[in-house]
Amino acid sequence: xxGVTQTPKFQVLKTGQSMTLQCAQDMNHEYxxxxxxxxxxxxxxIHYSVGAGITDQGEVPNGYNVSRSTTEDFPxxxxxxxxxxxxxxxCASSYTARTVNSPLHFGNGTRLTVT
Amino acid sequence: xxxxxxxxxxxxVQEGDNSIxxxxxxxxxxxxxxxxxxxSGKGPQFIIDIRSNMDKRQGQRVTVLLNKTVKxxxxxxxxxxxxxxxVYFCAEIYPPNDYKxxxxxxxxxxxxx
Numbered sequence: 004x005x006g007v008t009q010t011p012k013f014q015v016l017k018t019g020q021s022m023t024l025q026c027a028q029d030m031n032h033e034y035x036x037x038x039x040x041x042x043x044x045x046x047x048x049i050h051y052s053v054g055a056g057i058t059d060q061g062e063v064p065n066g067y068n069v070s071r072s073t074t075e076d077f078p079x080x081x082x083x084x085x086x087x088x089x090x091x092x093x094c095a096s097s098y099t100a101r102t103v104n105s106p107l108h109f110g111n112g113t114r115l116t117v118t
Numbered sequence: 119x120x121x122x123x124x125x126x127x128x129x130x131v132q133e134g135d136n137s138i139x140x141x142x143x144x145x146x147x148x149x150x151x152x153x154x155x156x157x158s159g160k161g162p163q164f165i166i167d168i169r170s171n172m173d174k175r176q177g178q179r180v181t182v183l184l185n186k187t188v189k190x191x192x193x194x195x196x197x198x199x200x201x202x203x204x205v206y207f208c209a210e211i212y213p214p215n216d217y218k219x220x221x222x223x224x225x226x227x228x229x230x231x
Contacts, residue, residue: 007161034217043127045207045221046162053217061218093161100217106152107219109161 005029009094009110016084016117024079024113026094034100035077036061036107037069039090046093052077053100084117091115128226131202137195139225141208144189148212152219153182153193156205165193165206195227203229 010025028035036051038061048061052071066088068080077096081088091114095107131137143151149170154162166177168184168191175182181194191208205226209219 038221043223045223046219047221048218051217095161104167106164106167107162109163111159111161 007094007096007108007110009092009113011113012111014113014115016081016115018084018086018117020084021080021082022084024081024092024094024115026077026079026110027075028077028094028096028108029075030096030098030108031074032096032098032108033074034098034105035071035094035096037067037077037079038093038095039063039088040093040112041090049079049092081115084115086117089115089117126225127223128228130228130230131198132230133198133200135198137193137198137202137227139193139195139206139227141191141193141222142189143191143208143210145210145212146186146189148210150211151182151184151191152209152211153180154207154209154221155202156207156224158204162207198227198229200229200231203227 007028037049038046040046047063049067050069052058055074058069091112093112094110097105097107099105152167153165155165156162166180166182168175168182179196183192205224207221207224209221
């Protein structure tokens with residue numbers, strides 16, 4: 004029972020490089036989302052998806068793109084990495100888009116460093 | 119995110135004692151609150167939730183209290199164990215954004231043997 008799987012666990016990028024953080028869930032969850040976690044700031048929502056083919060912006064979307072071509076996968080793309088994107092990134096999913104009574108399940112994160 | 123905050127960034131507790139972790143929120147329209155636990159190197163894990171029409175909810179060794187008058191939320195952990203050492207986050211949802219969680223900054227709980 005894998006739950007939410009994120010790859011890679013660690014990544015170092017140089018400024019201007021691009022990369023994709025992978026997220027997959029095997030629970031047939033409708034809702035998926037990406038958060039970033041920075042010291043002293045809790046988790047902030049980057050992008051989310053309420054179902055395949057549907058995505059929307061969270062509170063800190065700039066510099067990131069997402070797509071949801073399947074129910075299982077929700078990759079996060081950094082188009083041109085910047086030092087300000089150094090953070091720990093978490094993917095989360097829930098059974099329904101309404102998080103009330105459908106708590107988020109989180110992956111174990113990707114630690115990204117941009118130099 | 120900024121509307122949800124925790125009173126203290128760190129809490130040190132003697133093993134076997136009860137822990138109380140506090141959280142203040144500023145959005146009076148928030149109608150659902152969740153506590154998450156995050157252990158080192160892992161993602162947050164759901165602990166317990168409470169709706170705004172309730173004052174108290176109990177789980178296994180944990181109790182969440184909600185005081186809507188002063189917009190305060192607390193998590194009580196009974197008989198704290200070493201495995202309870204973690205960062206604890208409160209999160210809220212307020213309509214119409216019932217698919218977006220707003221998280222506080224977190225409280226780091228350290229259990230002393």
